Amino acid sequence: MTALFQFNTLASLMSGFYDGQITVADIKKRGDFGIGSFDQVNGEMIVLDGVVYQAKGEGGIQVTVAEPNQTAPYVAVNKQQTDVQFEIIESHESDEVEQMIEAHLTSRNLFHSVKIHGNFSRLKIRMATKTPSGIGFDVVSAHQAEYELTNLAGTIVGFWTPSLFHGVSLGGFHLHFISDDKTIGGHVYDFSLEEASVELGQIDKIEQKFPIHDQSFLQNEIDKQKVFGIIDVSE
Numbered sequence: 001m002t003a004l005f006q007f008n009t010l011a012s013l014m015s016g017f018y019d020g021q022i023t024v025a026d027i028k029k030r031g032d033f034g035i036g037s038f039d040q041v042n043g044e045m046i047v048l049d050g051v052v053y054q055a056k057g058e059g060g061i062q063v064t065v066a067e068p069n070q071t072a073p074y075v076a077v078n079k080q081q082t083d084v085q086f087e088i089i090e091s092h093e094s095d096e097v098e099q100m101i102e103a104h105l106t107s108r109n110l111f112h113s114v115k116i117h118g119n120f121s122r123l124k125i126r127m128a129t130k131t132p133s134g135i136g137f138d139v140v141s142a143h144q145a146e147y148e149l150t151n152l153a154g155t156i157v158g159f160w161t162p163s164l165f166h167g168v169s170l171g172g173f174h175l176h177f178i179s180d181d182k183t184i185g186g187h188v189y190d191f192s193l194e195e196a197s198v199e200l201g202q203i204d205k206i207e208q209k210f211p212i213h214d215q216s217f218l219q220n221e222i223d224k225q226k227v228f229g230i231i232d233v234s235e
Contacts, residue, residue, distance in 0.1 A: 009074070
């Protein structure tokens with residue numbers, strides 16, 4: 001088992017707190033696998049094999065290795081390990097793959113890391129575009145760059161979260177993608193795959209850190225019902 005480090009919460013991000021508060025250098029000290037966002041929600045973060053990638057979508061998909069001094073308003077990472085592994089050898093849609101994964105979970109009361117490496121016949125991804133803090137994520141999601149791609153080899157990186165923690169993270173699956181050639185990446189919202197290897201890691205504890213130096217976060221209470229509505233629509 002391994003620990004999950006999470007900076008800030010998804011509910012906070014969805015409320016419009018987009019100022020980067022933790023550096024990429026610090027993120028890499030906390031884990032080698034995970035997901036997140038960047039300052040002013042400028043693209044999607046994918047952390048794989050200890051490398052932090054930034055995927056942006058305006059004017060075409062761009063994937064770069066993040067600089068150590070770049071910052072993030074939200075991140076979830078762990079030191080990836082595999083406790084359960086299985087192979088998928090036939091074509092399946094994303095909902096079928098998710099059902100297979102849930103059947104292999106150790107417990108629906110535990111967080112799990114989710115790594116899916118394979119060949120994707122169809123992939124839908126999106127990337128948040130740079131937006132100032134204070135603007136609701138419903139506005140961000142309405143203007144995200146979206147792409148539907150075919151015939152890609154790559155890795156889905158993310159976590160499965162128990163429903164009890166919805167808002168702290170995204171209840172269920174929160175998945176990002178990075179292609180094998182590191183030229184395509186983003187937040188995954190649908191896919192079809194031909195074959196894949198799936199690795200799940202059990203998470204037995206969480207270290208939750210809050211942005212205590214962000215005065216806007218400290219002084220403005222999160223509207224839970226509004227945020228949950230935005231999360232449900234955005235994801």
